[in-house]
Amino acid sequence: MSDERRHFLDLAFKLLRDMRKRYDAEAKSLDMTLSRARALQRIQEKEGLTQTELAEDLQIETPTLNRLLDKLEQSDFIERRQMDGDKRVRCIHLTEPARPKADRIATFSAGIRRQAFDGVDPDDIRAATRLIEQLITNLDGPQS
Secondary structure, rough: OOOOHHHHHHHHHHHHHHHHHHHHHHHHHOOOOOHHHHHHHHHOOOOOEEEHHHHHHHOOOHHHHHHHHHHHHHOOOOEEEOOOOEEEEEEEEEHHHHHHHHHHHHHHHHHHHHHHHHOHHHHHHHHHHHHHHHHHHHHHHHOO
């Protein structure tokens, strides 16, 4: 692997670690885990989504999601409702007590993104997005 490629991946891993560290600290200040905070934020953004959709959005397996949702439900942050017309499918909704916490999560998430992208040209963001999407496509393809 060329030094440029290795350096790029080292930087990408550092960025992910730093972002996770910041996000984790903010979530902890709200007595939340990173996983629970991410789930609440996604549920707020897509109120009424199904458990399957949430698992896909969070890129986690269904059993892991079920444990996460059990904890959120026990804390009175969410409720699972049967979908109209299909009692096998359950949709996830925030409870009223969870809404202020979800708002604070959205606020600190936006702040972290703002700080991370401060001074970055939108064209550079688009180019980096294309690069990362290509790397993901390459890794999702057949192994060589």
